[in-house]
Amino acid sequence: MTPDVFLFWFLALLIIGSGLAVLLFTNPIYSALSLAMTMVGVAAIFITLHAYFIAGVQLIVYAGAVMVLFVMVLMLFDIKAEIQAFSSGKISGAIKLISVGLLSGLIVGGIIMGQKSFVGELSKDAVQVAEAQKVKKSTSPDAATKELGMVLFSKHIFGFEALGVLLTVIAVGTVALARSRGGTHHAK
Amino acid sequence: MQNNFFTDISLNHYLVLSSILFVIGMAGVLLRRNVIVILMCVELMLNAVNISFIAFSKYTQNVDGQIMVFFVMTIAAAEAAVGLALAVTIFKRFKEVNIKFFEHLRG
Numbered sequence: 001m002t003p004d005v006f007l008f009w010f011l012a013l014l015i016i017g018s019g020l021a022v023l024l025f026t027n028p029i030y031s032a033l034s035l036a037m038t039m040v041g042v043a044a045i046f047i048t049l050h051a052y053f054i055a056g057v058q059l060i061v062y063a064g065a066v067m068v069l070f071v072m073v074l075m076l077f078d079i080k081a082e083i084q085a086f087s088s089g090k091i092s093g094a095i096k097l098i099s100v101g102l103l104s105g106l107i108v109g110g111i112i113m114g115q116k117s118f119v120g121e122l123s124k125d126a127v128q129v130a131e132a133q134k135v136k137k138s139t140s141p142d143a144a145t146k147e148l149g150m151v152l153f154s155k156h157i158f159g160f161e162a163l164g165v166l167l168t169v170i171a172v173g174t175v176a177l178a179r180s181r182g183g184t185h186h187a188k
Numbered sequence: 189m190q191n192n193f194f195t196d197i198s199l200n201h202y203l204v205l206s207s208i209l210f211v212i213g214m215a216g217v218l219l220r221r222n223v224i225v226i227l228m229c230v231e232l233m234l235n236a237v238n239i240s241f242i243a244f245s246k247y248t249q250n251v252d253g254q255i256m257v258f259f260v261m262t263i264a265a266a267e268a269a270v271g272l273a274l275a276v277t278i279f280k281r282f283k284e285v286n287i288k289f290f291e292h293l294r295g
Contacts, residue, residue, distance in 0.1 A: 005195055015209060023216040058238075069269065077279055096215070104211040108208075156255050
């Protein structure tokens, strides 16, 4: 068993286990900590896939910024444990679980069934492309990040600009929303 | 195809991992009642999609998938900010962050 294979199985178990922990803990703080662990695991998966820059962004944006936001809001609320953490109703809960199971079965079945036709063809194509690009392609993190930046600022520059506008709108809108008094109706 | 399932890590392994994580997130969105935990489960689903983007990006030697992940991460951070601001507003009025209070939010 090579280190790559061990790393994949270890990270897969870590991600699935901590993902389930997000779902099953009734204390939201524990859910937030499990989510942070999941984010770190996903960043490590990105490193095993040679996406170094994206792994760094994942650590900074998710495990840093978004998790701090979640934990700060949770501490603002002062919730120890929830009275009714899961949705009530046995029949509706069973229907939800059945639909989730059906979806997972369909996805995994589809992936396994498509293995020979689509993915086999894909990996053959990928091998050819990799052979063609082998001269200029280097696997060092520097070169990969440089290529990513080149594509981001040339081919996808309009998406990048639109993202900037969106973030400005979101920043202003969030402040306005947090300052509002919350609708026109009266509390019960 | 004589690949060993446990020792040859292929694209399928990453896709199955991604779909399992997505389904966990979906179960959380359907089953939990705390608004903040629901937002966390949405983040889980977005991460699952990111894994499959990166896996396809590596196995097809195409950088566009990583650009897409970059965009998804930015949108996810913005979505978390808006969702948490809404949760703060709901908490200020009802002193509770349960999803069942969303039906009173008219106006």
